[in-house]
Amino acid sequence: MKLECKICGISDSKTLNFLINYKYPPELIGFICNYPKSKRFVDINSLQKLLKVDNKKSQFVSVLVKPDEFILNEMQNLNFDYYQIYDCTPDEIKSIKKKYNKKIISAITVETKEDIIKYKKYEDCSDIILFDGKGYEKSLEFDHTLMENVPDNINRMIAGNIKHNDNLDKFMKICNYIDISGGVETSGLKDISKVKIFLDNVKKLND
Numbered sequence: 001m002k003l004e005c006k007i008c009g010i011s012d013s014k015t016l017n018f019l020i021n022y023k024y025p026p027e028l029i030g031f032i033c034n035y036p037k038s039k040r041f042v043d044i045n046s047l048q049k050l051l052k053v054d055n056k057k058s059q060f061v062s063v064l065v066k067p068d069e070f071i072l073n074e075m076q077n078l079n080f081d082y083y084q085i086y087d088c089t090p091d092e093i094k095s096i097k098k099k100y101n102k103k104i105i106s107a108i109t110v111e112t113k114e115d116i117i118k119y120k121k122y123e124d125c126s127d128i129i130l131f132d133g134k135g136y137e138k139s140l141e142f143d144h145t146l147m148e149n150v151p152d153n154i155n156r157m158i159a160g161n162i163k164h165n166d167n168l169d170k171f172m173k174i175c176n177y178i179d180i181s182g183g184v185e186t187s188g189l190k191d192i193s194k195v196k197i198f199l200d201n202v203k204k205l206n207d
Contacts, residue, residue: 003172005202006030006157007195008063009040009181013050015190020056022196024203028177030061030084034071039188040181044074051079061105067096076100084130094125103127105157109134110142116149123154130179133160147174164194168205178202 008030010016019029031047032040042050051060059081064071066087075083084105085093097104106126108118111134119129131150133142141161150156158171159179171178184194 001172001176002206003168003175003202004028004177005199006061006177006179007181007184007198008032008061008159008179009038009185010190011040011042011046011050012190013053015192015195016050016053018192018195020053020058022199024199025056025058026199026202027058028061028082028179029055029058030063030179030181033062033064033075034067035063035065047078053079055079072096072100082127090121090125093122097125105130107132110146110160113146113149116146119150119154126155128155128157128177130157130159131175132158132179144170144174150174164191164198165201168201172205 004027006028007019007026010029010031019025031042032038033042033047035041060079061082061084062075062080063084067085080102082103082105083096084107086107093104093106104126105128106122107130108115110116110131116131122129131147144158147158156175157177157179158175162178162180163183180198184198185191186194
């Protein structure tokens with residue numbers, strides 16, 4: 001099985017251009033679109049400028065926390081392939097998917113085994129299910145062995161305190177995607193040298 005990756009929290013054109021033009025680009029690139037509490041938040045005007053690029057082999061992800069109709073309408077006009085949605089019910093996500101015709105990453109924040117099994121409510125309305133640590137932008141870690149309770153037929157993504165130089169072998173059996181943000185930063189900013197190490201390691205793992 002191939003392990004794919006998402007680099008999240010992109011907010012500047014230099015990093016974005018590096019990612020889409022790198023010899024091993026990430027499959028997914030995420031942007032924080034309606035959560036101003038995050039230091040990685042990008043407002044609508046900046047997004048309009050930032051996303052005027054050819055994303056080539058990568059797909060763009062709009063990360064949304066309980067989005068309202070206004071922000072969803074704004075996102076519809078931008079170059080996004082996926083909506084990654086936090087804090088919405090399965091019915092709300094079904095409605096969003098139908099109305100806006102986007103692929104959906106449903107995010108579940110995990111602390112216990114009971115949190116993990118919430119995936120069952122979202123599997124029929126999601127293209128990918130993200131299992132993330134509590135804390136949103138603080139990227140708290142959770143016990144990844146809990147992922148053993150999720151069957152292989154679920155398209156699984158893991159986030160939460162993943163480092164740029166982690167041993168990625170441990171993720172191969174428990175997920176399809178790894179999602180990294182703070183782990184490729186230095187002093188709160190994306191660090192191209194760390195991004196490169198991470199992408200190279202993903203490539204080596206898949207070879």
